[in-house]
Amino acid sequence: MHHHPFADLIGLSIDEQRAGYGRCSLAVSDKHLNPHRVVHGAVIYALADTGMGLALYPTLTEGELCATIEIKINYFKPVTTGPLHCVTEVLNRGRTVANIESKVYVGATLVAQANGNYAIFRPRLSLGGDTPEAT
Numbered sequence: 001m002h003h004h005p006f007a008d009l010i011g012l013s014i015d016e017q018r019a020g021y022g023r024c025s026l027a028v029s030d031k032h033l034n035p036h037r038v039v040h041g042a043v044i045y046a047l048a049d050t051g052m053g054l055a056l057y058p059t060l061t062e063g064e065l066c067a068t069i070e071i072k073i074n075y076f077k078p079v080t081t082g083p084l085h086c087v088t089e090v091l092n093r094g095r096t097v098a099n100i101e102s103k104v105y106v107g108a109t110l111v112a113q114a115n116g117n118y119a120i121f122r123p124r125l126s127l128g129g130d131t132p133e134a135t
Contacts, residue, residue, distance in 0.1 A: 004050070010043060012050060020090040022054025028082030039079040048073060048102035048114035051088035056098050056118055059090065063122050069097070071116035079111050096120050 007014065007024075010032070016023040026032070026047055034040045049071060056066050088102040097117055104112040 006046070007050060010046060012047065014050075014054060015085075017054045017058060019058040020055055020093070022051045022088040023086065024051050024054060024088075025083050025085045028079065028084060032082075033080075037080060039082070039084070041073075041075060044075065044079070044084065044104050044112045045071070045073055045114070047084055047086040047104055048088070048112065049116070051086040051102045052100040052114075052116050052118065055088040055090050055100055056093070056120075059093055059098075060120065064120055065123055066098070066118045066120050069117040069119050071114050073112055073114040075112045077106075077109065077111045079106055082106060084111070091115075094120075 004014070010026065011029070012024055012026050014024050024047060026043065028039055032039050032043045049068060053066065060066060084104055084106060086102050086104045088100060090098055090100050092099045096119065098120060100116050100118060102114045103110055
């Protein structure tokens with residue numbers, strides 16, 4: 001996977017990546033907590049979304065890119081400590097859309113589960129000539 005500045009920003013580690021599978025983690029710290037001292041849902045969402053990209057990216061052919069279309073996430077338990085681990089599998093990879101599932105754990109406890117759809121496309125230059133657009 002390419003350099004991931006957002007992952008660096010929140011302290012997300014990429015633990016494993018192969019075609020159709022991704023695993024990432026995050027050591028919970030005070031910067032990840034909301035005012036109620038619980039891990040902010042956006043942090044857990046970021047793990048799921050990044051995990052989905054990890055699993056899908058190795059399935060792409062040269063010149064293809066992917067982008068999130070939508071993700072639905074269910075939060076099952078509040079998280080106050082970590083580390084958090086996300087395990088992701090591609091459930092179906094079509095020509096232009098992939099469906100992917102991420103499960104987020106603290107230890108063996110499932111704390112959230114997400115299902116997402118990703119667009120698979122080849123970029124082209126915009127009318128301005130320097131910004132990629134989906135085709």
